[in-house]
Amino acid sequence: MATTVSPLAPAGFPTLPPVAGVRIATANSGIRYKGRDDLMLAVLDEGTTVAGVLTKSLTCSAPVIWCRDSLPRGSARAVVVNAGNANAFTGKAGDATVQATVEAAARIAGCATDEVYVASTGVIGIPLAADAIAKVLPGMVPALKNDSAALEAGARAIMTTDTFAKGSTRQVAIGGTTVTISGFAKGSGMIAPDMATMLGFLFTDAAIAAPALQSMLSEFTERSFNAITVDGDTSTSDTLLLFATGKAGNAPVTDARAPELTDFRKALEEVMLDLALQIVRDGEGATKFVSITLVGAENDVAAKRIALTVANSPLVKTALAGEDANWGRIVAAIGRAGERADRDLIKITIGGTLICAEGMEVPGYDEAPVAAHMKGQEIDVHIDLGIGTGKSRVWTCDLTHGYIDINGSYRS
Amino acid sequence: MATTVSPLAPAGFPTLPPVAGVRIATANSGIRYKGRDDLMLAVLDEGTTVAGVLTKSLTCSAPVIWCRDSLPRGSARAVVVNAGNANAFTGKAGDATVQATVEAAARIAGCATDEVYVASTGVIGIPLAADAIAKVLPGMVPALKNDSAALEAGARAIMTTDTFAKGSTRQVAIGGTTVTISGFAKGSGMIAPDMATMLGFLFTDAAIAAPALQSMLSEFTERSFNAITVDGDTSTSDTLLLFATGKAGNAPVTDARAPELTDFRKALEEVMLDLALQIVRDGEGATKFVSITLVGAENDVAAKRIALTVANSPLVKTALAGEDANWGRIVAAIGRAGERADRDLIKITIGGTLICAEGMEVPGYDEAPVAAHMKGQEIDVHIDLGIGTGKSRVWTCDLTHGYIDINGSYRS
Structure with missing residues (x-):
């Protein structure tokens, strides 16, 4: 395992402004890592829309299948991410773990299970106990916070071989209303277009309908996360999710090409490219x-x-x-x-x-x-x-x- | 540069029986290497047929283009191979070097220039003087020999980063007449399907028409040289040539599927697979x-x-x-x-x-x-x-x- 920070790393982790409607807590799950948090729970306010880009791998993980099936609903209330075990190629046991996880998170958020998103990264092929994650979630509820520290803790909890945490943020206006985009990502197995799991989570308080979010996310992914040498179709677990809580108070936007989104589009693409390039900068063994x-x-x-x-x-x-x-x-x-x-x-x-x-x-x-x-x-x-x-x-x-x-x- | 022999190497270079109608000499060209021969000249008797498989690279070398243009004629009288400079991406200078080389070899063999085959391996993009090879060839004529030592010298002269010379041979009967196949190959940049130039030269004294030779060579390449992780379409210089002098005296065969070729087909594929697997065994840095x-x-x-x-x-x-x-x-x-x-x-x-x-x-x-x-x-x-x-x-x-x-x- 890498123990020193990549020589290409940025000077430090940026301060990510909190995003209204997003509360985050992290914990140690006991699954793999000792002495660090490896589990993140984000709870999202009612009315949150979602878009996602998922691996095209035919041997994708149980969490990826779950997200793919849920995305058409377009609404989200919680996200659960663990590091250390990818829950990929774990057969029916993998599905059971996802089911128990989303049920536990749905109870916490008071929502339907298909409003809960999950992602896992780490070793392939080692089954988890069905309740390995679910049993930890209730204890995290008191720690849920809407602040910068919670966002940074989330960025750190999802790391695997990463040598530094990756965050990015922008604030822009939509029709005169200031909105925030704060996001983080992980990934470093980057030299090959191979099993280099890339996870990214973007949060905004803008009010934007799910189809418009999806349109922007898909377009910008081609020039950011899919323009680094991990392609979206190459890992069993690649997952990029964008959540919009609508709490900023802008007039809801339904058209990705609406003129009032001009600055937002630019800011979103900048955040995505910033995170993607940080992943390259953490390429395993990279010096250039x-x-x-x-x-x-x-x-x-x-x-x-x-x-x-x-x-x-x-x-x-x-x-x-x-x-x-x-x-x-x-x-x-x-x-x-x-x-x-x-x-x-x-x-x-x-x-x-x-x-x-x-x-x-x-x-x-x-x-x-x-x-x-x-x-x-x-x-x-x-x-x-x-x-x-x-x-x-x-x-x-x-x-x-x-x-x-x-x-x-x-x-x- | 690798200086020790691959741990996966065979015990030693096999004794290759000479092939009637094939005379080989080697020399030091002075192009790159010191203290070793890096140039091979083979002169083939009249009536020799030829088949070839060449790289599909769109940035292929000048020698590859020459061979591709010559193959339709189906007859060969000489082969010139150098190691140390691939004569690839050398523009018009590269073509001039090939032209001078084939003219010099054609004078030696007493044949048309399109009966001379050329192959080069080594660094890309460094032009050679037009006469860099041509001027060396006449001095090699007195050394031309039809024996096992000359075949082994040929195998050694074409090496670049190879840590051992690669040869293989079989003797079988065609319609009651014993024929010999002796061949050698080079290649070791093998971990990637990339610029791992593979050269292979197979000689037989069987009498087989060029189209039948080509049919067999193409078919068996798919299961040998193209089944190791250097694909035929990945180097600028990959070249595999099969020459049949017809000196064994068997009744000439024109159909690759003729029953009397059954044993020959099997032997040819075995030689090709043997050489291909030796290339894998010399994979750069390989231990498995x-x-x-x-x-x-x-x-x-x-x-x-x-x-x-x-x-x-x-x-x-x-x-x-x-x-x-x-x-x-x-x-x-x-x-x-x-x-x-x-x-x-x-x-x-x-x-x-x-x-x-x-x-x-x-x-x-x-x-x-x-x-x-x-x-x-x-x-x-x-x-x-x-x-x-x-x-x-x-x-x-x-x-x-x-x-x-x-x-x-x-x-x-």
């Missing part, structure tokens, strides 16, 4: 934060596929770790991405220095400024395919010995 | 040789895609390196492979021990025999999806610190 901008592709979908192929290439990632401007590996990744590319039109720029064009290294290429850029913690790779207008930007980190250390013995 | 058998998929294509997704998962590979039977990561990889799967029908068996079924760990599962199996050098993973009759088998190796060491500073 890498931005890959791809332009000139046939279309945006092709651009993203190629950018992610480069971002996921172990040979590119190890070269980044070695501070080696081995652009040949980038070319090779482009060539195998399965999208249209023309070898002789590709231009690759690292740290602002053009390295190759017209099918070869540019004449007189001086590697010195590129090598200097590679020594920094933030690396910018810009690729121009030169065949169209499709573009995409994705973020990743390098592949180091630290990744092997963490993942060679995760369960032990 | 891993076989993944997948049955019960919707069809064979789905089976292979899922098996390769498991085989390429960094989280699965690091768990294998850590001798950790973390089958949850296998489930997660199955779930994101993009093919049909039903969580509750999957059965995973490692080293003969059934671990999970019916959506969870089997009751009373004893991890001890699995842990013991994981400590060995050869690991067998068997996955039954339980939904169809599709099946596939692929091979891979683990992901270790050694991989990071080798690839973090390949160029330095």
Whole structure:
């Protein structure tokens, strides 16, 4: 397990303003971790709407199935999240644990069970006792608080191999009424588009109908959480939920494209991107934060596929770790991405220095400024395919010995 | 660079019987390596037929383009292979180098340039002088030999990060006439389906028409070189060539399915699989040789895609390196492979021990025999999806610190 904070971490956890209508408590469940809280309960006021983006994995966890089935109702009154056990690939026992959990939370919130959302992260395939979480929840009720400390405690309770807690916030106006967005996320198994469970919980006091919330959440996810190298469809447990309590008092909005949402949309996307990039900064073993901008592709979908192929290439990632401007590996990744590319039109720029064009290294290429850029913690790779207008930007980190250390013995 | 032989290497290089009609010489080209031969010239007798399988990369190397254009002619008289520089992404300079090389070899063999085959492996993006190879070839002519030592020298000359030379051979009869197949291959950047250049050269004295050769080579590649985690479409330079000199004296065969080819087909596939698995055994940093058998998929294509997704998962590979039977990561990889799967029908068996079924760990599962199996050098993973009759088998190796060491500073 990682014991030191990522060198790419932000200076500290931000102060998250409380969100009216959201009360949070955390506790130690006794499931896996000792000496830290690993269970979060959030209780939401009546009238809260919800939107969600869930993993597309065909072997998804019991909590994911529960959330997927509940989302069409569009209302939420409670969220329960535990770290340490993903309750994934746990068969009927997994469903029983979810059922007991949502029943206990529904009693606390005074709501229907399909207004309770659940998420779990941690080891796969180890069944939990049905009441492992349910039995802890009632004791958490007195601790429910609507303050910044509770939000930060929530961010910390959902961590697994994360080396720092991840939070983000914005305050903007909707039709003259100030609303708050405060959210937190976890995730660090990030080097591969693999089983890197990403959980994110966003709370706002804005009054926005569930379909409009869903529209915004889905759109912005493509450019944030799905633009880092954990795709939404790759973990058994990936869960992103957005709750809107409506307590700010703005006139309820039902259209995601309504003009009064302009600032809110921008703020929501900023919070989502901020959290997503913090996850990259906590990539297991990461020492470099890498931005890959791809332009000139046939279309945006092709651009993203190629950018992610480069971002996921172990040979590119190890070269980044070695501070080696081995652009040949980038070319090779482009060539195998399965999208249209023309070898002789590709231009690759690292740290602002053009390295190759017209099918070869540019004449007189001086590697010195590129090598200097590679020594920094933030690396910018810009690729121009030169065949169209499709573009995409994705973020990743390098592949180091630290990744092997963490993942060679995760369960032990 | 790796300096010690892979722990998974075979005991030694096999004695390859010479193939009538094939003469080989090696030399040091001065391009990159010192103190070792890095250039191979094979001259083939008149009447030699040829088949090839080449990378599908869209950013493929100049030599690959040359071979692809030449293959339709179906006849070959020479092969030139160099290690140390892939002549890939070298623009027009790359084409000029190929042109000069094939012209020099054609003069030596007394043939047309499109009867000369070329392959290059090594660093991408560094142009070679046009005559870098051509000027060395004439001096190699006196050294051309039809013997076992020359074949072994060829196998050694084409190595890059390989820690051992890879050869294989079989002798079988076609219609009562004994024929020989001797071949060698290189490749070791094997942990990822990435820029892991694989080169393979197979020689036989059988008389078989080019279309029949091609049919066999393509079919068997799917179950050998394309069933290890370097796919044919992933490197800029992957090249597999099969030459048949016809000097054994069998009645020429034109139909790949002719009954007299039964034993030859089996022998050819065995040689190809033997070489492919030797490449896995030389996987960069590999300490475990891993076989993944997948049955019960919707069809064979789905089976292979899922098996390769498991085989390429960094989280699965690091768990294998850590001798950790973390089958949850296998489930997660199955779930994101993009093919049909039903969580509750999957059965995973490692080293003969059934671990999970019916959506969870089997009751009373004893991890001890699995842990013991994981400590060995050869690991067998068997996955039954339980939904169809599709099946596939692929091979891979683990992901270790050694991989990071080798690839973090390949160029330095």
